Amino acid sequence: MPEITVKEFDKFRELIHQKAGISIADNKIQLVQARVGRRLRFHDMDSFNEYYKLVVDDKSGHEMVQLLDAISINLTSFFREPSHFQFLNEVLPRVMEEKKKSGSSRIRTWSAGCSTGEEPYTLGMNIGEHCGASGGWDAKILATDLSTRVLAEAQAGVYHGDKVRSIAPHLVKKYLTQGTGEWSDNFRVSSQLSAMVVFRRLNLMDSQYPFKGPFDFIFCRNVMIYFNREFQQKLINRFYDYIGPGGYLFIGHSESLTSLDHKFKYIRPTVYQK
Ligand SMILES: C[S@@+](CC[C@H](N)C(=O)[O-])C[C@H]1O[C@@H](n2cnc3c(N)ncnc32)[C@H](O)[C@@H]1O
The missing domain is CATH 3.40.50.150 (Vaccinia Virus protein VP39)
Known part of the structure; x- marks a missing residue:
């Protein structure tokens, strides 16, 4: 798996922010590496840039949904904050x-x-x-x-x-x-x-x-x-x-x-x- 560069990290967080309003902090590069990395693996790709291009070029919007799925934090529980x-x-x-x-x-x-x-x-x-x-x-x-x-x-x-x-x-x-x-x-x-x-x-x-x-x-x-x-x-x-x-x-x-x-x-x- 390639290491995500700071430039690639910034491109992904800009895209995610634009599409889902989610702000990703400067110190979350490892999280993005791991979560977006899963999508690279799925597509058998070895470049974050190549995957970025796939997401933005996919007119069906399907890969964008997959990217947002991978990045979202879903912690929850029954009767949370009772x-x-x-x-x-x-x-x-x-x-x-x-x-x-x-x-x-x-x-x-x-x-x-x-x-x-x-x-x-x-x-x-x-x-x-x-x-x-x-x-x-x-x-x-x-x-x-x-x-x-x-x-x-x-x-x-x-x-x-x-x-x-x-x-x-x-x-x-x-x-x-x-x-x-x-x-x-x-x-x-x-x-x-x-x-x-x-x-x-x-x-x-x-x-x-x-x-x-x-x-x-x-x-x-x-x-x-x-x-x-x-x-x-x-x-x-x-x-x-x-x-x-x-x-x-x-x-x-x-x-x-x-x-x-x-x-x-x-x-x-x-x-x-x-
Ligand atoms: C941490 S969970 C909170 C779950 C629950 N509300 C709770 O408090 O236990 C945050 C949820 O917000 C969703 N989410 C994030 N950005 C969103 C957006 N732009 N539109 C809709 N849901 C979003 C995530 O997919 C995730 O499931």
């Missing part, structure tokens, strides 16, 4: 009460940057616990990501037992099924849970999104951290437009909106309301 789900439990009854008053039974949530599905399924379990019991609710979660690789995993909905450990046992019992035989270390999300979640590929950089909203809740956690300020600003304005009045935006615990201009009301660290 205070968000506690807060959701606190506000859901009031949100539902207001919906009832206005004659609506729709609860819409968007998990933007959903990775391998743990976040939207966690949302499904939480919301299902509120909406399932009283019946008649139309609760759906739109789960989007840039990476087709993580979306395929999310859609399969099969998780190793280690990953399921952060889910309360009564929820595991209700929303997941343990495999048998050689699959006994794995759990599959139930059809009830998967029916609540719709997965779609979406690049948050796209100039138009193929849906209208409005959403009651947007979760965009640990995604904006990879974007520069200009794109974060754009995204926050768009999220504001996509959230219905009184709806909430949740961002990751290492993220903040303090350096951005926005119209959201601050509720608590990482939680905002329209």
Whole structure:
């Protein structure tokens, strides 16, 4: 495998930034070498420049999708940053009460940057616990990501037992099924849970999104951290437009909106309301 040169590294990070808004720090040359290197190996190429040319010349956009898949960081877990789900439990009854008053039974949530599905399924379990019991609710979660690789995993909905450990046992019992035989270390999300979640590929950089909203809740956690300020600003304005009045935006615990201009009301660290 060739060593990536600083010039090649800069070309790739410029391209990745332009296409996906992802900013790659100066000290990430090894990461780019390793991740983009996989694509070189796949094509049996021995030059980063040659691979760069392949990506930009591929009019189908397929290789660009593969490159972004290789570079994206997909760390996630069930009930990650649990205070968000506690807060959701606190506000859901009031949100539902207001919906009832206005004659609506729709609860819409968007998990933007959903990775391998743990976040939207966690949302499904939480919301299902509120909406399932009283019946008649139309609760759906739109789960989007840039990476087709993580979306395929999310859609399969099969998780190793280690990953399921952060889910309360009564929820595991209700929303997941343990495999048998050689699959006994794995759990599959139930059809009830998967029916609540719709997965779609979406690049948050796209100039138009193929849906209208409005959403009651947007979760965009640990995604904006990879974007520069200009794109974060754009995204926050768009999220504001996509959230219905009184709806909430949740961002990751290492993220903040303090350096951005926005119209959201601050509720608590990482939680905002329209
Ligand atoms: C670290 S994961 C966060 C997963 C989950 N939200 C959480 O907090 O556990 C970040 C996800 O953002 C996605 N992502 C990065 N850039 C994106 C873009 N431009 N459009 C859509 N998704 C993007 C990545 O593919 C990755 O799956």
